[in-house]
Amino acid sequence: MEPEKKINRIRLLLVDDEADFRKTLAKRLQKRGITAHQAGNGEECLALLSENPMDVVVMDVKMPGMSGIEALHLIKKAYGETEVILMTGHAATQDGVEGIKSGAYDYLTKPVEFDHLLRKIVQAYDKIVGRKQKKEAAEFKARIKQQMIATERLAALGTLAAGVAHEINNPLAIIKEAAGYLSSLIKKDELADMPRREVFEKALEKIDTSVKRARTITHQLLGNVRKTESILAEVDVEQLVEETIQLVNREAKDRDISVVLQRIGDPTTIWVDPNQIRQVMINLLSNAIHATPGGGRISVDLKSAGSGVSIAVIDTGSGIPKENLNKIFEPFFSTKSPGEGTGLGLFVIREIMDKLGGTIDVESRLGHGTQFTVQVPNQREA
Ligand SMILES: Nc1ncnc2c1ncn2[C@@H]1O[C@H](COP(=O)(O)OP(=O)(O)OP(=O)(O)O)[C@@H](O)[C@H]1O
Ligand SMILES: [Mg+2]
CATH class of the missing domain: 3.30.565.10 (Histidine kinase-like ATPase, C-terminal domain)
Incomplete structure (x- = not known):
């Protein structure tokens, strides 16, 4: 992916109570191709996130009301995919360390150096993309495995079906033969007065039809599954x-x-x-x-x-x-x-x-x- 294009894609949210600082940062980011959303405090940030999914949130730790660390907790809980970069005061690296423990991607101390921040944003985004690709690869692998299981199962079923068909052919032939013999027998003169003759005839017909149906099945299976040589x-x-x-x-x-x-x-x-x-x-x-x-x-x-x-x-x-x-x-x-x-x-x-x-x-x-x-x-x- 070209770096230019990748940057354009990053959905970024800036959260800081100092409006001037936020706006200047947003302007500079815009020049590099990132359109940043903005929020003035933690509550606003969460409200915005609930409407617009973001890839990266760059957030001040010290804000009136909800602190950056609290907001971080809530973001990580509700939007696990979103990466958060914290900005801490010069003398407050402890906040940053705590932030990382709570799932922040990284922290920068104010005053932030712009190019450094930009690099961190891109890296955080890369992490998201990498995670997504890994997930997709795992899903793809699972799907292929599923397909392989299905194919193997089908092949096994095919072999089984052909085997059963083969085994059934012999008894079928015997049934057909025996039914044919009985049919010819009851047609004989000596059995002309046989009681309930039609019942026998009907039953024999049924046997005949069913045998035919069973043979169609076995022939299909044996004819096509077993036959290996074809005539080109x-x-x-x-x-x-x-x-x-x-x-x-x-x-x-x-x-x-x-x-x-x-x-x-x-x-x-x-x-x-x-x-x-x-x-x-x-x-x-x-x-x-x-x-x-x-x-x-x-x-x-x-x-x-x-x-x-x-x-x-x-x-x-x-x-x-x-x-x-x-x-x-x-x-x-x-x-x-x-x-x-x-x-x-x-x-x-x-x-x-x-x-x-x-x-x-x-x-x-x-x-x-x-x-x-x-x-x-x-x-x-x-
Ligand atoms: N063109 C189709 N439109 C809708 N359903 C179909 C179509 N082709 C197949 N099916 C479905 O797939 C099933 C399996 O088809 P298949 O040809 O393997 O068996 P069948 O047609 O039921 O029996 P036969 O062994 O006589 O072909 C069908 O019963 C039907 O439900
Ligand atoms: Mg069919």
């Missing part, structure tokens, strides 16, 4: 996105929702596994369609970003409540009823994007809509 091709992303829009268009049309593709700027041909992008697009589009009321509009904005592409799916739907924003990527987090959503769509996208070295971001305004943006890097640099 040179893909015209615009065309691919157009195709996926066609795939969901029927559902969109049924709900009177229009889906519009917009390519901005350069052509977007990159090396990537088309299946992965298709999966990402279908999951994003179907979420957007589910969230958007009839008559609404979804736009897909496509543009090249570096050597890769950026795809944004913007809907005019319900939006996502703040408290859900960091949960939506977790496996099985869904606000839909069990028949409508498994809560795997975004999780799978996140996994794919991680694998591709890309990113997915979300911005949402409740009641207005949501924008998901994926950045897909080119998988084979030209």
Whole structure:
């Protein structure tokens, strides 16, 4: 930071009962770029502080009414961030020492040497800035740590989910097989007169539907989480996105929702596994369609970003409540009823994007809509 600019920023308050002294000092400070506020005693000083936060207070110790030391105590109690520089009489260094014990930044004996005072003001301000930066750095570190914990947790959940899916596949196959066998059995002539046959048939149907649903889940998990090798091709992303829009268009049309593709700027041909992008697009589009009321509009904005592409799916739907924003990527987090959503769509996208070295971001305004943006890097640099 340039020293000139820094000085301009300092919010300074001069407190002294000698008006002439105060005014002269303020004038000299003004010449150096600091506009000082002024107060004639401790009470005035506190009243001013309650309205205007200050960085540095330069204050006389000996004042009628509240002493500088008393005022210092109150300032430090109420405005811990503010630094106080005391001015003591020539023979009263004891006051200064006591002031420092009570939290003053420093003390100067009167008559004060102007440049010395100015240096002290700047140093006190630097202390505040340093403290602020340290606090910000600590907050940043805490945030990153939080994020890392969340990412690790997600990765662990993913592994767990894939493991469970794998284990469940076998018993599922057996259930399906057994249910199929029973269905074929009760169709046989010898069981034509079976009592309460429809009840059995209904129950078997239920088993069949549920098995199908469970298999959709396990396939999603295993297909996308476990699969490591991808098949790269040179893909015209615009065309691919157009195709996926066609795939969901029927559902969109049924709900009177229009889906519009917009390519901005350069052509977007990159090396990537088309299946992965298709999966990402279908999951994003179907979420957007589910969230958007009839008559609404979804736009897909496509543009090249570096050597890769950026795809944004913007809907005019319900939006996502703040408290859900960091949960939506977790496996099985869904606000839909069990028949409508498994809560795997975004999780799978996140996994794919991680694998591709890309990113997915979300911005949402409740009641207005949501924008998901994926950045897909080119998988084979030209
Ligand atoms: N475009 C969107 N607008 C509003 N909410 C959304 C949007 N996309 C996702 N969500 C919220 O995030 C949740 C998780 O989405 P995700 O795609 O992972 O699962 P799902 O859509 O519920 O189920 P499925 O596994 O069938 O995709 C949704 O249930 C919904 O609450
Ligand atoms: Mg979904």
